Amino acid sequence: MKKFYFVFCVLLLNLCLYSTAQEQTDQDKKTDWWGDIDGFLNQQAKITLGMADDLLKLNAPAVVEPVERKMALLMIDNVLHDEKAAYRPAVQTFLQKRIENAVDEIRSSEVKQGAVVWKLYNHAFVVKTPSVTIGFDIQRGITRIEGFSLKKDLIQQLIDVVDVLFISHFHGDHTDEWVAERFIAQNKPVVSTPDLWINLPIYQQILHPERKANMIQEISLPLKGFRLKVINYPGHQGETILNNVYLVFSPEGISFAHTGDQSNLKDFEWIDTVGDNQHVDVVLANCWSGYPEQRLAKGFRPGLIIPGHENEMAHTIDHREPYWLNYQRLGYSNIFPWVQLAWGEKFNYMQNP
Numbered sequence: 452m453k454k455f456y457f458v459f460c461v462l463l464l465n466l467c468l469y470s471t472a473q474e475q476t477d478q479d480k481k482t483d484w485w486g487d488i489d490g491f492l493n494q495q496a497k498i499t500l501g502m503a504d505d506l507l508k509l510n511a512p513a514v515v516e517p518v519e520r521k522m523a524l525l526m527i528d529n530v531l532h533d534e535k536a537a538y539r540p541a542v543q544t545f546l547q548k549r550i551e552n553a554v555d556e557i558r559s560s561e562v563k564q565g566a567v568v569w570k571l572y573n574h575a576f577v578v579k580t581p582s583v584t585i586g587f588d589i590q591r592g593i594t595r596i597e598g599f600s601l602k603k604d605l606i607q608q609l610i611d612v613v614d615v616l617f618i619s620h621f622h623g624d625h626t627d628e629w630v631a632e633r634f635i636a637q638n639k640p641v642v643s644t645p646d647l648w649i650n651l652p653i654y655q656q657i658l659h660p661e662r663k664a665n666m667i668q669e670i671s672l673p674l675k676g677f678r679l680k681v682i683n684y685p686g687h688q689g690e691t692i693l694n695n696v697y698l699v700f701s702p703e704g705i706s707f708a709h710t711g712d713q714s715n716l717k718d719f720e721w722i723d724t725v726g727d728n729q730h731v732d733v734v735l736a737n738c739w740s741g742y743p744e745q746r747l748a749k750g751f752r753p754g755l756i757i758p759g760h761e762n763e764m765a766h767t768i769d770h771r772e773p774y775w776l777n778y779q780r781l782g783y784s785n786i787f788p789w790v791q792l793a794w795g796e797k798f799n800y801m802q803n804p
């Protein structure tokens with residue numbers, strides 16, 4: 452009986468695999484899509500993203516980008532500015548595969564020098580140095596769209612190797628209660644603004660450092676046996692939403708700022724002077740926060756800017772920030788070097804001597 456059951460399962464599995472493969476081949480072999488607009492757009496997205504993926508692999512992130520890389524990012528912008536893009540299987544597969552690859556790399560790579568920065572979805576970043584792995588705004592994508600939500604077991608694998616989570620502010624594209632809970636369950640600190648999840652039991656276990664420019668505070672990492680130095684700048688999104696702008700110092704002395712959704716003119720009071728008091732290596736900046744004349748960069752004076760928050764698919768397409776606007780916002784000049792990353796890509800930052 453057991454043997455029969457085994458054979459039956461193998462047959463069933465083969466049948467499922469065969470039908471999936473069949474479906475794939477059938478779609479790719481079709482020579483017309485008349486009467487199937489959604490099918491057509493999905494297939495066009497699949498072909499476009501496939502080619503963009505090939506080009507990105509051949510042209511890694513760099514301050515000076517070859518035209519092939521610019522073209523790839525522009526192709527991604529075009530696909531993602533279709534209103535229904537997040538619902539298209541081709542887009543969902545593109546996201547899942549790129550993040551799966553990044554999680555594999557984060558888990559397996561050994562950083563011997565400098566820091567490696569991975570961009571995940573939206574404004575989520577992971578920074579790995581020889582001694583610590585730091586997470587910013589990690590979340591699972593758009594959880595209400597099943598295919599556009601990253602699987603729990605994948606994100607759990609990521610959490611297993613990240614030492615601390617910094618959350619910039621309460622908006623859903625930056626926070627994920629499940630992610631925060633998993634960090635806390637592993638005795639890893641979660642840091643946020645004081646207005647997030649006030650009524651949830653988890654609130655008491657989240658760290659809320661004072662929001663004060665230029666004051667160095669310490670976050671204890673019990674599993675690592677050391678403390679991270681952090682400045683928690685009192686940022687805002689608009690005039691009223693609290694937005695922590697963290698400047699985190701790795702034990703090697705490399706500093707990383709994450710700006711969340713910083714966008715408030717009054718905060719230039721402190722932004723203008725950050726670089727007078729601190730050495731900032733990398734700013735992970737929401738791509739619209741630069742302001743005319745690169746005022747944010749002039750304040751931070753970082754070694755490198757990595758813009759983030761491009762193509763947040765829950766935004767309407769006018770505020771679904773494209774890569775092509777980064778050139779306009781951050782400039783073509785290399786006064787403040789910047790490098791843009793697609794979902795799941797990484798950049799190796801080496802400190803200037």
Ligand SMILES: [Zn+2]
Pocket residue numbers: 620622688712
């Ligand atoms: Zn926000």
Ligand SMILES: [Zn+2]
Pocket residue numbers: 574622624625711712760
């Ligand atoms: Zn946001």
